[in-house]
Amino acid sequence: EPEVTQTPSHQVTQMGQEVILRCVPISNHLYFYWYRQILGQKVEFLVSFYNNEISEKSEIFDDQFSVERPDGSNFTLKIRSTKLEDSAMYFCASSVSSHWDRGNYEQYFGPGTRLTVT
Amino acid sequence: AQSVTQPDIHITVSEGASLELRCNYSYGATPYLFWYVQSPGQGLQLLLKYFSGDTLVQGIKGFEAEFKRSQSSFNLRKPSVHWSDAAEYFCAVGNNYGQNFVFGPGTRLSVLP
Numbered sequence: 001e002p003e004v005t006q007t008p009s010h011q012v013t014q015m016g017q018e019v020i021l022r023c024v025p026i027s028n029h030l031y032f033y034w035y036r037q038i039l040g041q042k043v044e045f046l047v048s049f050y051n052n053e054i055s056e057k058s059e060i061f062d063d064q065f066s067v068e069r070p071d072g073s074n075f076t077l078k079i080r081s082t083k084l085e086d087s088a089m090y091f092c093a094s095s096v097s098s099h100w101d102r103g104n105y106e107q108y109f110g111p112g113t114r115l116t117v118t
Numbered sequence: 119a120q121s122v123t124q125p126d127i128h129i130t131v132s133e134g135a136s137l138e139l140r141c142n143y144s145y146g147a148t149p150y151l152f153w154y155v156q157s158p159g160q161g162l163q164l165l166l167k168y169f170s171g172d173t174l175v176q177g178i179k180g181f182e183a184e185f186k187r188s189q190s191s192f193n194l195r196k197p198s199v200h201w202s203d204a205a206e207y208f209c210a211v212g213n214n215y216g217q218n219f220v221f222g223p224g225t226r227l228s229v230l231p
Contacts (some may be wrong), residue, residue: 004161031217043162043208045218056217091161098217105150105169106210106220109162 002026004110006092012116013082020111021077023092032075033066033093033107038083043091049075050098082117089114120145120211122222130228131199139194139225142211150212151192152219153183157205165207168192179203204229 005024013019025032036044047057049067064080075094079086093107121144131137143149150169156160166177173185183194192209210221 006161033217035219035221036214042223043210043221048217048219051127057220059176095164096129106164109154111159111161 004092004094004108005029006090006110006113008110008113010114010116012118015084016081018068019079019082019115021079021090021115023077023110024077025072025075025090025092025094026071026108029094029096029108031095031098031107032067033095034070034077035091035093035109036088037091037112038085038088046077046090079115082115084117087115087117119218120149120213121207122211122220124207124209124222124225127223128145128226128228130230133201134198137194137199137203137227139207139227141192141194141222142190142212143192143209144190145211145213149184149212152210153177153181153192153194154208154210154221155179155209155218155223156204159212162208164192170199187226193201193216199227199229201229201231203227 007022032049035043035044045058046082047061048055066078089112091112092110095107123142125140152167154173155163165181166175168175170187176182181196206224206226208224210219
């Protein structure tokens, strides 16, 4: 069964450094998402991406965050200057379709990248 | 804006016992509702979903959930729990106007042998 993959599984970085989290969505999916889960808290939406542009973003997704689909398979989340509070599990997800197509709206999640900022 | 609550932070059941995990949502129109499970160190796996139609939906691993509009609830049930069901369970709601899912805080399920 096709699945969303994410690399690395764990990233440790120093405060102020840039990090890039990588995701390979399911191949026929058109919508891509990033969520994060701070330890012990709920999963929070960051951004959605379609047709090579951001379609929605939350208030968490400020100027230090960016997303890109550099080629036909990868989807990346870049954090420009990491802060301690960016430490979290970051989940990538993808879906065939969007909210207007109820039958294909479910989002499939990757295993996550645990980001630790020291 | 939509929101999701899961009143139970942690539930412990014995193996073989029945299970019900509660989920309440706040949303004006008919929501999209989902249950995901997260095993330790793993990602989020979709258990089941509700879009419309039959209010009792069947999912994987023997789980089912019932949508009750009058109670704004989408509770997850399983008749007989297995030790491998120990995990964190998240209820989520999507909406008609946007692409983001809103997740509840999760319920951690422990299973006693």
